[in-house]
Amino acid sequence: MSSENEGQRGGQGGPQDGPPEQLALMREFLRHEKQVPKAKPRTWRGAPLAKELPVARVMVNKGVLHLDRYFDYAVTEELDADAQPGVRVRVRFGAGAHRVRDGRREGGGLIDGFLVERVAESDYHGPLAALAQVVSPEPVLSPELLGLARSVADRYAGSLADVLQLAIPPRNAKAEKKEFPAALPAPEPPGTGSWGRYEQGAAFLESLARGGAPRAVWTALPGPSWAEEIARAVTATLASGRGALVVVPDGRSVERVHSALGEVLGEGRHAVLTADAGPEKRYREWLAVRRGAVRAVVGTRSAMFAPVRDLGLVVVWDDGDGNLSEQHAPLPHAREVLELRATQDRCAFLLGSTSCTVEAAQLVASGWARPLTASREVVRQTAPLVRTVGDLELARDGAARAARLPSLAWQAVRDGLKSGPVLVQVPRRGYVPRLACERCRTPARCTHCAGPLEAADARELHCGWCGQGEAEWRCAECAFQRLRAQIVGARRTAEELGRAFPAVPVRTSGRDHVLDVVPGVPALVVSTPGAEPVAEGGYAAALLLDGWAMLGRPDLRAGEEALRRWIAAASLVRGQAQGGTVVIMAEPTLRPVQALVRWDPVGSAQRELAERAELGFPPVSRMAAVSGKPEEVAEFLRVAELPQDAEVLGPIPLPVTDAGRPRRPQDPPVGERWDRALVRVPPGRGAGLAAALKAAQAARLARGGSAGPGEGVRIRVDPPDIG
Structure with missing residues (x-):
């Protein structure tokens, strides 16, 4: 209540006119009433606001870390029905978006975003701008997808907005108008087929068909049967009334699994999601999945966030292929995303390949997943x-x-x-x-951090990770002193x-x-x-x-x-x-x-994992790469509040990118000199490292640091190439 109202009340027989006990009670009441903020105005530019939950929390499509939070906007009565959690909206954002002059808000350009939730009150104490537009009433952002996107952003020191750009395809109005038929009834459980060649193959399919959630690292036998085996695992999952998601490295693999699903599962039961499909087709297939018209998906890495209903199985094939590592911020890997989904949705997980990565071996060694392999006799027959x-x-x-x-x-x-x-x-x-011993071919490694040695010229050696020189190199295996390339x-x-x-x-x-x-x-x-x-x-x-x-x-x-x-x-x-x-x-x-x-890729991966554990290499340790102009990298590392047990390797100069050479996303801008440092932490400290790097990058950007392509400081958590 305002002081003006208090004065009016006092002049009409207020607190001063009663007995002492009543006066004390009234004073206490008024003291508390003064702490209650004024009620928010229920109109915006004359338009009435929504009667219930008039505040919308929006994630704007600004993928910069210092703006990685929700922003509150008022919901007018006109937009009340369509402004539901998960829809796309447009809002005014930028300088002056919430500033009022003569009763009108000024400034701020229109920007896209996602409405995350509706609440009764805002934590923002000033007047709120209103939602400018509900782009579509289609709720494309579910709570499950939002939680997954936030987990991915935190793991990779990125922004939620960037992850949502990867997770939700651009809107196509024509595709939204399409009516999708109801999902077909659950199929019958499939036969074991070629899964019978694996020691636990039949049991794995039976568990899926019963609604179980087994987690397996599958070493596939040679030959083309792997696509059919994936199709049978998907069919078993659908038979239990749940959905399935398959992520493969490239379009050729998609076509093989797509064909196998058509033969084993039948037509009309699965969707194909690839980044190279046209915008209408891609969004139409995505909507069919979101609306539950199909319960199975196969696609490239862009499908790793597909909103499959009642997800019961996630499959990633050939996780060592570089195509499964996203090239847009925050650069997640499909294997890690599907691991998060398996944990979040409590569904089955199948990591398959004819080979075996060190990360796959670690999943088995940690007990998170079990091996799914064939006997040595079967391997000898098929290889x-x-x-x-x-x-x-x-x-x-x-x-x-x-x-x-x-x-x-x-x-x-x-x-x-x-x-x-x-x-x-x-x-x-x-x-x-790389350089290796001329006699026994053992790779030449740095004695300080075990990184690969490089030759600046014919005489000088230095480490490709920490940059330290190696004047008197000698092979650790045979003591020979000559190198070869x-x-x-x-x-x-x-x-x-x-x-x-x-x-x-x-x-x-x-x-x-x-x-x-x-x-x-x-x-x-x-x-x-x-x-x-x-x-x-x-x-x-x-x-x-x-x-x-x-x-x-x-x-x-x-x-x-x-x-x-x-x-x-x-x-x-x-x-x-x-x-x-x-x-x-x-x-x-x-x-x-x-x-x-x-033909023992698993044994090789296990031995490699043991060596990396001894040397402190990923995936046993967690590592991040920080690259940029030398002075910016040095300043970033100086101010970043890294975990106490973090070890910084470098910085060292990166090779200058030539104008005529194809440029990878991790390469510096053409002709510029950049440095790179590697930050390593022990097992279990990866979340702290990612949080520290994210906080330092957000603070740098808030101070006016560069954030455009090829500018500023780049951060990559779990870099696939640290050679």
């Missing part, structure tokens, strides 16, 4: 025979000196072409080798191989033209890693050339990635019982090569 050719064999082989191919490879090609196509995998251009030369090798068999057709698959399927007739198929087409009936043989080109990359994941690429190509070859043979040109004693020969 091809793998033979190796090392440097000594190449040096003694006359055919290798003449055409850079050993006699063993010549023989494998000749024999394979008698019964079918032969695959030749050649490293793509741009592989940059492998020269790739893969294109010339492929050309010479093609000339050696002039009567055989040669097909190529790579960046400019990727083949999906080739006929099962004799032919040479030359492909870069990841672009290998499927051969009808399988390849008769495969050559994996210049293995050192992939093993020699200056990257912590070089061995893991090389093995993943080799196994992916070798999985397209017929089994050993059918005469399938793979020849790899790499040093036979190296762990990735031995893992390929034994």
Whole structure:
């Protein structure tokens, strides 16, 4: 109550006229009444406000960290019915958006946002601007999706607005007008099919069909059956009355799973979500999922946030593929997002690949997931025979000196072409080798932080992580002091191989033209890693050339990635019982090569995980990369309140990006000198590190720091490439 009203009350027989007890009570009442704020005006520019819950909390589409919070707006009676939680809205935002002059708000441009919730009162003490528009009454942001997006933003030191941009596709009005039919009844549980080849495969499907939530790391057997096996897992989940989500690395994998779902599940029961679909089609499929018309989804990484009803299973295939790492802020990885979804929705989780990443091995080692593998006997039956050719064999082989191919490879090609196509995998251009011991090929590592050593010139060595010099390097395995760097030369090798068999057709698959399927007739198929087409009936043989080109990359994941690429190509070859043979040109004693020969990617990942734990490398530790102009990186690290046990490696200079070279999202602007520092924390401290980096970045931006593309300080939590 205002002081004016108090005075009026006092003049009409107020508190001064009663007995002392009454006067005391009235004074106490008025003292409390003064603390109650004035009621908010119930109109805005003359328009009446909503009678109930007149305040809307909005997440505006401003992906900057110092604005990563909700903003309150008034809801007019006109927009009351449509302004429901989850809808898209437009609001005035910016300088003057909430400033009043002569009874009117001034300033502030219109910006899109999402209405998060409606409340009765606002924490903001000034007058509120009103919602400008409800773009669509379609509630696209559910509480479940909001909670997931917030978890992803916190994990990756990003903003909620940026995550929502990834999670919710742009609106298409035409697609919203489409009427979707009701969801089809739950299908019958599928047969076990090829899941029977795995020791716990049948039990996994049965658990899904009963409504269970098993979590498994699945090492798929060689061959094309993996797509059908995923389709059967999805069908079992739908049979329990729940939904399923499958995320794969690329469009070719989407087509394989899409085809398998059509055969196992039937048509009209699943949606396909890919970023390269047209805006209308993509939004229409997304709406079909949100409205519950379909309960199963397959797509690329853009589908990892798909709003599947009653989610019962999430599947991610080939999590080591770089395509599953988002290239837009805050750069989440599909595997991590689906792990969060499995925890949040208490649903089943299936991480599958013909290989095994260190992160997958850690999920099993921690007990979060269980292994789903086949017996060694079944593996030997389905995998091809793998033979190796090392440097000594190449040096003694006359055919290798003449055409850079050993006699063993010549023989494998000749024999394979008698019964079918032969695959030749050649490293793509741009592989940059790291340094290794010339005698035993052990990678050269820094004695301070175990990072990869690089050569600034022919004489000086320095660490690629912490930047410290290494004047007296000596191999930790054999004490040799000379280093080598492998020269790739893969294109010339492929050309010479093609000339050696002039009567055989040669097909190529790579960046400019990727083949999906080739006929099962004799032919040479030359492909870069990841672009290998499927051969009808399988390849008769495969050559994996210049293995050192992939093993020699200056990257912590070089061995893991090389093995993943080799196994992916070798999985397209017929089994050993059918005469399938793979020849790899790499040093036979190296762990990735031995893992390929034994077809044991899980064992290799487990040993790699143990070594990383000993050295404090991810994923056992959590790490973040901070990059930018040298002075800005130094200032950022100075003011950031990092956890006490955080270790800063660097900063070191990043290679200057040439104007004519393709630029990756993590590369500095063309021609600029940038530094990068790595911040490492022990296990269990990742959340604290992300929060500290996010707070420091928000404070920097609030002080006027740059935030545009190629500007300011970049933060990447869990960088995939820390070499």
